Amino acid sequence: MYSPTYNEGFTNHLPMVITSMERLGFTRERMNEVIEIYSTRLEQAEATEYGRRYIELREKMSNVDISEYLSDKLSTIPSALFHHFIRLYFSIGDKELEKSALAYFELAKHDFIVDFDETSNITEHIEKLIKRRIVSPVNFLSGSSMDKYRAIRNSSLKEYLKVPNYVDIKEMTNLFLDMFSRTKDFYILHVITGFQAILGLKDYLDVNEAVKEYYKHAQIFIILGDTFGPRLPKAKHELEYYIKKAPSLEDAHDIKLLYSLTELKKVTDSPLIEDIAEYIIKG
Numbered sequence: 001m002y003s004p005t006y007n008e009g010f011t012n013h014l015p016m017v018i019t020s021m022e023r024l025g026f027t028r029e030r031m032n033e034v035i036e037i038y039s040t041r042l043e044q045a046e047a048t049e050y051g052r053r054y055i056e057l058r059e060k061m062s063n064v065d066i067s068e069y070l071s072d073k074l075s076t077i078p079s080a081l082f083h084h085f086i087r088l089y090f091s092i093g094d095k096e097l098e099k100s101a102l103a104y105f106e107l108a109k110h111d112f113i114v115d116f117d118e119t120s121n122i123t124e125h126i127e128k129l130i131k132r133r134i135v136s137p138v139n140f141l142s143g144s145s146m147d148k149y150r151a152i153r154n155s156s157l158k159e160y161l162k163v164p165n166y167v168d169i170k171e172m173t174n175l176f177l178d179m180f181s182r183t184k185d186f187y188i189l190h191v192i193t194g195f196q197a198i199l200g201l202k203d204y205l206d207v208n209e210a211v212k213e214y215y216k217h218a219q220i221f222i223i224l225g226d227t228f229g230p231r232l233p234k235a236k237h238e239l240e241y242y243i244k245k246a247p248s249l250e251d252a253h254d255i256k257l258l259y260s261l262t263e264l265k266k267v268t269d270s271p272l273i274e275d276i277a278e279y280i281i282k283g
Contacts, residue, residue, distance in 0.1 A: 002042045003051035004087075004104040009144075011083040013252040014038055015097060019090040020259035024246040034250055050107065057103035064102055066092075067204045074210055076109035078217035081145045081187070082194030084108040086256075089197035092204075114153070114216050119162035122215065123175055126222065132160050133223040145187065145224075152220045163216050167208045169199065170268050172215065177264070177272040179222050181231040184279070187221040189257055194218070196260040199267065235274035239265055242277035254280045 004012050017038065021031045045051030066088070077085065084105040091097035119125040138155050140148050153161075164172075176195055180188045195218065198210050235242075243262060249255050258280050261273050 001045045001055065002039070003045040003048055004054055004100070004107070005050060006041055006043045011080060011087075012042055013256065014042065015100065016087055016090045017252045017255050019097075020255050021246075024243060024255070024259055024262070026247045030247045034255070037250060038252055054103050054107060057106050058099050061099040061102040061106075062095075064098075066098070066102075069102065069105075070201070070205045073105075073109065074205070074213045075111045075113055077194075077198075077210075077213055078112050078146075078149060078220070079110045080108040081190045081221070082197065083190075085201065086194055086197040089200045092201070112217065114161075116161045116163045116216060118165040120165055122162075122164050122168075122172060125162050126175060126179070126219065129157075129160050129162075129219060129223060130228055132157060133226050134228070137226075145221075148224050149217075149220050152223060157223065161216070161219060164212055167211050169207075169211060172211060173264055173268045174270045174272065176218065176222075177268070177270055177276065178231070181272050181275055182228045183225060184232075185222075185225050186253075187224050189253060191218045191221050192264070193256055193260045196263050200263065232272075232275040232279050235271065235278040237274065237278070239274050239277055242274070242281050245281045248281065254283075 002012055002014065006012055014035065018031065018035065021034065026034070043051065045055050084101075088098075088101040088105055091101035136155070136157055138151055138157070140151050142148070152158075173195070176188065176192050179185070180192060195214060198205075198214050199207065201210075239262065242258065246255070246258055249258065258277060261277050265273050
């Protein structure tokens with residue numbers, strides 16, 4: 001059994017990638033090739049204290065009601081760059097995977113209580129926030145994702161952070177896609193995959209409340225970087241074309257992002273879906 005993390009904190013994406021590959025139509029042979037390559041970086045759970053705690057917790061998660069478990073967990077959303085919610089989403093429907101995902105969730109979660117002023121237009125708000133970020137250098141003392149998150153939250157930018165007073169899932173989806181198109185940023189990639197996971201857990205949580213809470217933290221990850229350029233070129237094909245090309249992918253993040261795009265296509269008709277899919281496939 002592999003540990004849910006490796007190399008002192010990086011998230012093990014293998015369970016999420018396996019499900020993504022299955023849903024994207026990878027052959028078993030190709031899946032095994034990707035699994036073999038990715039597994040070389042992983043650690044056996046028994047080999048680390050963290051992994052041993054994971055094994056112990058996993059055995060306690062057999063009869064957990066996921067809806068009940070998540071009822072007070074929205075404040076943990078940004079933990080581990082959304083990965084505890086992402087892994088849980090990919091586990092739904094398989095009791096063994098659910099046990100593993102819940103054990104990781106329990107280890108990864110931390111409360112992030114924030115209270116921001118409201119905005120009635122997230123698209124306008126993000127543009128203003130980006131302009132402020134470009135002229136407001138932030139001193140990151142660590143390369144850790146969560147340390148960077150805290151640095152932004154504790155910087156002069158905190159007074160520009162907002163929470164929406166409404167829910168428009170399509171608008172928020174388009175906004176996150178646009179941010180990635182303009183940055184190709186690693187953190188915004190996770191904003192997209194995390195958001196899709198939250199939407200995918202709609203049967204287990206209050207989606208409206210979850211989406212508002214998600215935005216509070218997503219905006220911070222969006223401005224970890226300060227380089228916003230032109231959008232990606234327009235795609236030449238429909239999404240189905242890029243899905244058929246999916247087995248050519250090897251990178252875990254690329255596979256997971258492409259799968260998220262196929263799900264977000266159900267939420268929005270934005271051509272940014274295809275633009276990003278083409279970017280992924282072209283590498």
